[in-house]
Structures are given as structure tokens and as C-alpha cells.
Amino acid sequence: MSFRTYPLPTPATITGLLSPLLGRSIVVRDADHDPVEEPSAWASASYRDPGGELAAAIFYDVAAAAFCGAALSLLPPRLATESVKAGILHEELAANLHEIVRVAASLFRGDGSPLLTLADFVSPPDGPPLEVQDFCRTHPRRLDLLLRVEDYGDGRLSLFVS
Numbered sequence: 212m213s214f215r216t217y218p219l220p221t222p223a224t225i226t227g228l229l230s231p232l233l234g235r236s237i238v239v240r241d242a243d244h245d246p247v248e249e250p251s252a253w254a255s256a257s258y259r260d261p262g263g264e265l266a267a268a269i270f271y272d273v274a275a276a277a278f279c280g281a282a283l284s285l286l287p288p289r290l291a292t293e294s295v296k297a298g299i300l301h302e303e304l305a306a307n308l309h310e311i312v313r314v315a316a317s318l319f320r321g322d323g324s325p326l327l328t329l330a331d332f333v334s335p336p337d338g339p340p341l342e343v344q345d346f347c348r349t350h351p352r353r354l355d356l357l358l359r360v361e362d363y364g365d366g367r368l369s370l371f372v373s
Contacts, residue, residue: 216324216372233282252336254270258327268339268370284303284307288363
């Protein structure tokens with residue numbers, strides 16, 4: 212079992228990653244701590260440390276997932292909005308979000324801590340593995356955020372770190 216801890220990213224760190232990656236203004240701010248009630252309605256990414264232990268997870272609601280996925284390759288906002296209404300990610304949006312969450316592993320890099328690697332990515336309507344759900348329930352280091360993607364819309368993120 213790993214006893215290493217990783218930094219909990221700040222809104223500024225997340226903005227610093229997403230804004231240049233998506234090529235547009237991103238506003239990230241703290242949100243109320245709301246449980247991820249229905250994990251299958253959220254896209255999720257989990258990250259493992261070099262020893263194979265689950266060390267972090269990010270959950271994107273469908274809106275945040277769709278808007279970030281669309282913005283990455285300049286897809287029309289209409290496509291993202293259709294995904295939000297349907298409660299699923301179109302294939303192209305899911306592929307783009309997969310690329311974003313792969314890069315997002317760098318959010319958990321701290322002084323002297325090894326880089327985490329993306330272990331699993333799941334988009335709605337498939338839910339995250341039970342191991343990831345258990346990890347999120349048992350790790351209190353959590354950050355809940357509201358995210359606004361310029362020209363696309365608003366969504367929510369929740370990050371969990373060991």
C-alpha cells in the first residue's frame with residue numbers, strides 16, 4: 212500500500228492547465244461540496260502511482276466533459292449541448308476528454324512526488340469501476356469546482372486525492 216500523498220490542485224492550477232490546452236478562457240472556482248450522487252452520469256479518470264496504487268481521481272459532469280471535449284478541437288458548441296441534453300458524450304467528445312485527462316495527470320505532481328499515470332477513463336453512461344467509487348468515498352481530500360469554458364458553457368468537476 213502506498214502512503215505517499217499528492218497535492219490537491221487549486222483552481223488556479225486547473226485554469227493554468229486547461230486554458231492553454233483548450234485555447235480559450237477558462238474560469239474555475241470553488242463549488243459547494245456535493246456528493247457525486249450518480250457516478251454513471253459523470254466522466255471519470257483515475258490515476259495510479261508508480262507502485263500501482265490508486266492515488267487520484269477526477270469526475271467531470273456531462274456538461275464539463277462535453278464543453279472541454281468540444282473546445283479541445285474547436286467542435287461547435289451545439290454538439291456539446293446535444294451531449295449534455297442526452298446525458299452522454301458523443302464519441303469525438305469522449306476521445307478529446309480522454310486526451311485532456313491524460314494530460315491532467317500533471318495536476319498531481321508535487322515536490323518530490325513521482326508522476327501519476329492515467330489508469331482508467333470512463334464516460335457516461337458507463338460508471339467508474341467500483342474501486343474508484345470506493346476510493347472517492349474513503350478519501351476526504353477533495354476539491355469541488357465550477358468550470359466555465361468560454362463560448363461553450365458551465366459544468367462541475369470533483370477531484371479526489373490520497
